[in-house]
Amino acid sequence: MHTRLETDFLRQRMMGPNCVRLLEELREHVDLTGCRRLLDLGCGQGISSIALAQTLPAQVVAFDLWIDAATNQACFDAAGLGDRILAVHGDIHEAPFGRQAFDAVVCIDSYCYYGAAPGFLDTFLAPLVRKNGIIAIAAPGLQKDFTDGVPEALAPFWQEDINFYSVAWWTALFRQSPSVRLTECFSMASHAAAWEDWLQCDNPYAKRDIDMMRAEGGRYFDTIGIIATVV
Helix, strand or coil: CCCCCCHHHHHHHCCCCCHHHHHHHHHCCCCCCCCCEEEEECCCCCHHHHHHHHHCCCEEEEEECCCCHHHHHHHHHHCCCCCCEEEEECCHHHCCCCCCCEEEEEEECCHHHCCCCCCHHHHHHHHHEEEEEEEEEEEEEECCCCCCCCCCCCHHHCCCCCCCCCHHHHHHHHHCCCCEEEEEEEECCCHHHHHHHHHCCCCHHHHHHHHHHHHHCCCCEEEEEEEEEEC
16 A cells, blocks of 8 residues: 655654554555445544555544644645545544444554543444444554653653553453454654654754663664454
8 A cells, every 4th residue: 555645745744653654554564445424533734544544445534633624624625625525623532423423444643642541442433333333543662662751862751641552451451441452563663753743843842852862772662563353
């Protein structure tokens, strides 16, 4: 799956590690071609939604809390995909969708902000997906969990609400859920390249992250891929 998006367009709209790279790797682990309606959860400025609409026949719902729907919809319209992508603004805890509204949910870069909370998966996410539907996630994480506290090198950059965890941690969380069957949980090969793309952006948050990633030095961070099926 090769998405047709220009580098400058990506760099202008990224809000974290390159979601298109991560999406392409997720697509190597799961078949989304049969989906008719797909939720792009935490879509940011919509580049993952565009990538999905370019390569799938599905109707894509681009859902985000931080970006106004009208702003994203204008971008989709300009890309000639306004009839294929619907931008919706809102909080996933109060999502304006019915039960089993989607064949699949894709979530790139944002799941760590809300998905680590106990009960989130069963209460807020799985009910939106039809039986045997797919949940595909790429989330910033850790190579190993910080059981003895945050390493000294990362302490200046760490915030209490950062929910970075390891493959083992996410595996345990998803296996506890009666709503899904975990198919795969893995370290993503595109982790380093996705972060490097992000650090080359002019976004002030990307500039801030340069020092963090230099201090991290490849020793701690990972990107976690999660594939699950709703039961």
